[in-house]
Amino acid sequence: MASSSDPWTREYNEASKLADDITSMISERSSFGSGPEAQRHSSAIRRKITILGTRLDSLQSLLTKLPAKQPLTEKEMNRRRDMLGNLRTKVTQMATTLNMSNFANRDSLLGPDIKPADAMSRIAGLDNSGVVGLQRQIMRGKIL
Structure with a gap:
């Protein structure tokens, strides 16, 4: 098991907390009804989902660089890949909930x-x- 001082683990824990925050914001969304406050709330959710997507990309990059800096067992690498994949799936589902069709392919914006x-x-x-x-x-x- 990786130590809590491991940069990848710290970053993953922060991303996981952000995902939990987004999930609670999505569940609160219905209490706003419609109007400018609801639009602001939805925009905040979309912004956080985009930030989380960027963090997941950073985690993926860190994961590919870790073996050179910090030797991990194959089992630990697979566990981290699975954790990252599960969180990415969760984020994609959140984006789908908000009809963020461009989130799945942010490169299409370019x-x-x-x-x-x-x-x-x-x-x-x-x-x-x-x-x-x-x-x-x-x-x-x-x-x-």
């Missing part, structure tokens, strides 16, 4: 998904000014 190989083939042979020009065209929406 435009169409482009595979790295496709992006690399587009800039092959371009100098710095060519890359900047391509970026400007993409930002203007002329090239997708």
